[in-house]
Amino acid sequence: METTQAPTATLEPYQQIRLGDKPFGRQICLAAVGSEALLPLLQLWSQLRQDYPKLVLQLLLFAADKDSRAESLKVLQSKLPLGQTTEATASAEHQTSEVISLLAELQAGKPLAIPGCQRFVLDGGRLTLDLYLEFDATLLKELPGVNHNGWIDNWLWLAESLPSQAEVWQMARLAKDYASLLCLPSKRSALASIMVNSGLNIVDFNGPAALLLTQQTELEPIAKAERLALRRQSNARLAPWPLYRESTLAADESIAIIGAGVAGSQLALSLAERHQPSQVFCSEENAGQSASGNRQGALYPLLTPETSELNTLFQQGFLFSRRRITALVAAGFDIAHDFCGVLHTGFDERSRTRLNKIAEGQNWHPDILRRVNNFEATELAGLDIKEDGLFYPLGGWVCPRALCRAAIQYAVESTYCDFQRRTHISEISREGSHWWLSATDGRRFGPFKKLVLASGASLTALPQTSALPASPFRGQVSEVATQGGLRALKTVLCAKGYLTPAWEGIHCLGASYVKDPEQLAYSDVEQRENLQKIAMSYPDADWHQGLVMGQGARVGVRMVTRDHFPMLGQAPDVEALMQVYQQHQHTPESARYWQQTPAPVHPGLYVLGGLGSRGLSTGPLAADILASELCHQPLPVGSTLLQRLNPNRMWMRKLIKGKAL
Ligand SMILES: Cc1cc2nc3c(=O)[nH]c(=O)nc-3n(C[C@H](O)[C@H](O)[C@H](O)COP(=O)(O)OP(=O)(O)OC[C@H]3O[C@@H](n4cnc5c(N)ncnc54)[C@H](O)[C@@H]3O)c2cc1C
Structure with a gap:
């Protein structure tokens, strides 16, 4: 798919948009296809946010302009002011400072070419952007309706290509009854022929304010029946696990x-x-x-060689955690952390084979995971590693408490x-x-x-x-004063155990794993085991030899699912x-x-x-x-x-x- 240029029409005076009245309430949900939609969506928000302090905006952006996620991301990056392209710089020049700061927030949140939804919570939580770098009927079918109904107030189509019939029906399923599809006038007739019977009226997109227009016409019976049938199908997928079973609460209910x-x-x-x-x-x-009381916890995704929901969850979750930390720090909170990367190495044949399988199993984004040889590993760690491994460049550690x-x-x-x-x-x-x-x-x-x-x-x-x-598993993390060669550690190490770079002169080293814990007292045995794990992980290195452990430690219990x-x-x-x-x-x-x-x-x-x-x-x-x-x-x-x-x-x-x- 190719992108097409959106008009930069002046906004209508947004004071005239009567958000307090139906059909728009205190929450607006807009969905858009094509990277070109990013700027108008953010411009709309920058116009609304001050005048409607209770309003929250939920955006779904399917930035799927090219056939691959990586290529689509490049197109999207060109819209961000911090992108390296001249196009990005030029587009930034025409934006208000609010839009620029939203774009910068988005850029800092590291959108990556990974499958599924990447959620960005922007502007202090009032603007949620769910970014997908793909768009097809299979993906849309996966999205549940809210309250088993449509929830998108309007669709915006700014992709060069046209949707398939199956995509159109899914777009209609997710849309509220009064929703329209906005598009450039040049696309109008082509889209109109595909949209027939979907109930989505085609409306010219002449600037961000148009995204708030609503049509009050009744849905045609065919559109109504088709949406109902698709919603039934979608609900049937979640029949044993219905969502939104309980009604929403009044504003004063906790x-x-x-x-x-x-x-x-x-x-x-x-x-x-x-x-x-x-x-x-x-x-x-x-x-x-x-359990969340440790000084330092490693932050990196748990990945499997197979294409699995676990990979999707962990990649999205890990990036979301990073965004949470960054946003809270930007809001003035003191959260010790360092996104210094995590180096994962094997310690026996089985674990090495497993890491190889993970590396080869998927086409990982290099910012999620990349292979490193033992020289690179040593360079990254600052300590002699003598082992090939995997590096998670965006990983690191954070102080959980x-x-x-x-x-x-x-x-x-x-x-x-x-x-x-x-x-x-x-x-x-x-x-x-x-x-x-x-x-x-x-x-x-x-x-x-x-x-x-x-x-x-x-x-x-x-x-x-x-x-x-x-099941509960006890874990003791050793807190070890930095010493000797350890001082040079630059990245989180993870093998049979893990070791963090020093924070305030102390490393975390751990952790033991004891099923059905009976007591939570400090254990000398586990303290020694933690050191042994490091020794077993890097048998040919000498930086851990003679390490003085002391009795600094913290015990917690994790709750583990199989x-x-x-x-x-x-x-x-x-x-x-x-x-x-x-x-x-x-x-x-x-x-x-x-x-x-x-x-x-x-x-x-x-x-x-x-x-x-x-x-x-x-x-x-x-x-x-x-x-x-x-x-x-x-x-x-x-x-x-x-x-x-x-x-x-x-x-x-x-x-x-x-x-x-
Ligand atoms: C030793 C160890 C090392 C770890 N290392 C890492 C790591 O490197 N990276 C990583 O990602 N994760 C790590 N974890 C896992 C991570 O810490 C946990 O997954 C996470 O902290 C769990 O958070 P939680 O909120 O579910 O539970 P907890 O942090 O245990 O919080 C439970 C909360 O519930 C409260 N509570 C419980 N019962 C009651 C009650 N009846 N009434 C009132 N309050 C109650 C407690 O006071 C507490 O506030 C580690 C865990 C351990 C134990």
Whole structure:
């Protein structure tokens, strides 16, 4: 596909656009195809943002101008002011400072040529841009409707090519009834012939303000019927896991969150950005004191050789985490971090084979992962490595507890979050259509229509969630004073164990992995094991010899799922599920039953956890996905990945295939 130049028509006086009236409410969703759409979309936002302080804008940009993602990204980059091309510089000259700063924010967020959605939360959370570097019917089919309906207020078509018939129908499925398709006059007649019966009126695009135009005509019966049929098909894909089951909350109703680690604090932040109040309950004095309490945690994606949803999640999640850290730091929060790269090497034949398979398995973007030989590895690390490996250039380390505290503080300062310290919730109960929380000190909190358990290793401590398939693993991270050759370390090392560059004179080295921990006291044995792991990882190097470990260490418990996916979504009612299972098992009919019937859940109760050993890479995105669902907003993931994230997947995966539990 080739791009085509958008007009730079003057904006209509936007004061005349009556956003307070229907059909546009406090949230506008616009979708566009073609990189050329980026600037008009941002120009529109720069015009609206000040006059409508409550407004949030959700943008979907399918920047698919070329056949490959990498080529499409180049076209998009040429629109960014920091791009190296003359076109970029020229286009920047004509933009307002607000648009320039949005473009710079986007550029700093590192859009990469990777599959799926890259979510950018810009302008303090009021502008969400979901960027796709592809556009086809298969991708569109994956996108769930919001409330099982269309949610796009208007489509903008600025790609050179034309959509296929299948794409048109999916665009219509995702569109609200009154939505139009805006395009350049030169494309009008060609598009009109393809759009016939879709219900999407073709409107000339003569500048950003046109994106807010709405048509009030009734949908033709054919368009109505076709959209209904497609929505049924789309909903059927998620029939066992319906989204948006619970209605949205009134402006003064809070969502309760138990936990203030990476999961809970990021959720509070994502909700605050959506102007959704939350009340966060934390056993400890401060956020980020449990598993998320380490000094330094490695940030890099968990990748597999196969094309898998896990790769998609981790690439998107890891980049989203980086953006979160960067944005909070830009907002003035002190979060120690260094995106110094992560060097991953094997330590025995099996692990070397695995790393080779990962490197060869996919055509990775070089900013995600690239192979390095032992010389490059040594150069990158600043220490003798003597081993070929993989390098994640955008990876690095972050102080998890500082990240949690910044996220909570941001949410509290936004006035959308009430943070309850030292409040250990020992019981939750449902009364009528609300949840009540009882703390160990006798206080009761409620009523809440929605309650999220983001309680880390305690996820299974309550009877409602005790059957969730996640297991606690103790880990001790050694905190070692920098010394000798270690001082030269420039990048995070990861092999049998991991080692971070020094921050304030201390390295983190770890971590042990002990199933079903009985106690959380410091262990001398694990301290020695951590050192042995480093020695085994780099047997021919001498920089770790004679390392004085001391007893500095921190112990935490990770909550691990077998498939490495986090859990997010409504809490399964396993007791009810088992009862229904008695009637529906082992037959093709039973498989059909489970494929078509919403699985039993605890109404209003949600889970956000199972972040395992890589919570820093997936936690922030998982929280944002859940926040989108709680607030009935579009999600940055498709139906297939959503199924993999659902807390009841272990049971449902079998049941929908007619297998025994
Ligand atoms: C030793 C170790 C090393 C790790 N290294 C890395 C790494 O290098 N990179 C990486 O990405 N990840 C790493 N992880 C994993 C990462 O730290 C976790 O995935 C992440 O911190 C989990 O966050 P969480 O919010 O789910 O849980 P937690 O951080 O454990 O938070 C749980 C929260 O729930 C609260 N809570 C629990 N029960 C209750 C209750 N009943 N009432 C009120 N509050 C409650 C707690 O007070 C706490 O605030 C490591 C983990 C460990 C243990």
